Amino acid sequence: MESPILEVKSLRTTFSSDNGTIPVVNEIDFHVNAQEVLGIVGESGCGKSVTSLSIMGLIPTKNGKVEGEILYNGENLALSSEKRMRKIRGNDIAMIFQEPMTSLNPVFTIGEQLIEAIHIHWKWPKKRAREHAVQMLKKVGLPRAEQLIKEYPHQLSGGMRQRVMIAMAMICEPKLLIADEPTTALDVTIQAQILDLMKKLNHETDTAIIMITHDLGVVAEICQRVIVMYSGKIVEEGDVRSIFKNPKHPYTIGLIQSVPDMREKKDRLYSIPGNVPKPGSIEVGCHFAPRCPYANERCKYETPPLFTFDNGQKVRCWLCEEGRDVVND
Numbered sequence: 655m656e657s658p659i660l661e662v663k664s665l666r667t668t669f670s671s672d673n674g675t676i677p678v679v680n681e682i683d684f685h686v687n688a689q690e691v692l693g694i695v696g697e698s699g700c701g702k703s704v705t706s707l708s709i710m711g712l713i714p715t716k717n718g719k720v721e722g723e724i725l726y727n728g729e730n731l732a733l734s735s736e737k738r739m740r741k742i743r744g745n746d747i748a749m750i751f752q753e754p755m756t757s758l759n760p761v762f763t764i765g766e767q768l769i770e771a772i773h774i775h776w777k778w779p780k781k782r783a784r785e786h787a788v789q790m791l792k793k794v795g796l797p798r799a800e801q802l803i804k805e806y807p808h809q810l811s812g813g814m815r816q817r818v819m820i821a822m823a824m825i826c827e828p829k830l831l832i833a834d835e836p837t838t839a840l841d842v843t844i845q846a847q848i849l850d851l852m853k854k855l856n857h858e859t860d861t862a863i864i865m866i867t868h869d870l871g872v873v874a875e876i877c878q879r880v881i882v883m884y885s886g887k888i889v890e891e892g893d894v895r896s897i898f899k900n901p902k903h904p905y906t907i908g909l910i911q912s913v914p915d916m917r918e919k920k921d922r923l924y925s926i927p928g929n930v931p932k933p934g935s936i937e938v939g940c941h942f943a944p945r946c947p948y949a950n951e952r953c954k955y956e957t958p959p960l961f962t963f964d965n966g967q968k969v970r971c972w973l974c975e976e977g978r979d980v981v982n983d
């Protein structure tokens with residue numbers, strides 16, 4: 655039986671500014687099953703990172719607000735204290751951040767940070783923790799791991815820091831790992847190595863993974879299910895095979911068409927015309943309508959709900975009302 659480790663219900667994250675309160679993540683619902691790898695895809699600015707920071711309890715309270723439920727093993731993290739969240743972040747849910755410097759402390763060496771994490775989590779003596787840290791750095795493909803643990807974050811290149819952060823996130827074998835564009839900055843061989851490592855972590859320690867990426871190739875390689883986000887909402891959801899074979903939302907279709915196909919030589923790669931709207935700029939209707947080749951009048955004025963197909967695929971598009979599939983039929 656599949657059981658969810660994380661259930662997100664009506665998550666809404668807003669930021670207040672001079673222009674009022676702007677929703678960046680707007681009523682999203684999804685779940686992650688134990689041991690599952692779930693992908694979240696969407697163009698820049700769709701709210702992927704804000705979703706993950708909301709789950710981790712890391713949205714700045716100064717101007718940000720998180721509403722809805724974030725149930726981790728039944729506990730609502732949206733209501734948990736900062737002390738409790740710190741414990742969850744150290745033991746249960748780890749995150750690989752898009753910007754590697756944010757989670758490494760500049761005043762401690764790489765070794766001090768890794769050893770401290772291992773020591774707190776596993777209660778191992780320092781010597782054993784040190785050996786484990788070195789091994790983990792080797793696993794993420796970092797050369798001269800023995801020296802590296804004596805160095806400070808600023809002494810490393812961006813790609814190296816990213817791999818240290820990946821090691822740090824995996825070292826405590828979290829129950830859930832949120833990986834926000836973990837391999838985008840890395841070259842292809844290292845990227846493949848990191849994905850293998852994540853697959854291994856998923857298989858061997860049953861870590862569930864939320865993989866946030868622009869790269870549909872990464873989704874095909876390691877995810878079982880995928881969520882497509884657009885302008886703060888989920889527009890399509892389903893198992894990876896169905897979505898790749900038969901995408902139904904015009905946005906998903908556009909994303910898949912934008913993937914370079916090695917077999918076909920094209921002069922220019924297709925990209926969806928137009929841009930993701932600024933949060934708060936569209937008030938009514940489907941947010942994708944201004945860019946959608948299939949949009950009609952209704953799309954401009956009525957927000958579509960998620961329609962569910964027999965195979966479980968969910969699509970937020972009027973063209974899919976009552977199980978129709980206008981685009982593919």
Ligand SMILES: Nc1ncnc2c1ncn2[C@@H]1O[C@H](COP(=O)(O)OP(=O)(O)OP(=O)(O)O)[C@@H](O)[C@H]1O
Nearest residue numbers: 669678696697698699700701702703704705752933
């Ligand atoms: N602290 C903040 N205050 C105000 N607006 C914010 C804040 N953080 C993010 N946003 C806005 O929220 C929107 C979504 O941002 P987010 O970083 O989640 O996008 P993303 O999908 O992760 O994009 P990318 O693929 O580029 O990483 C953007 O328009 C961004 O400007």
Ligand SMILES: [Mg+2]
Nearest residue numbers: 702703704752
């Ligand atoms: Mg992001």
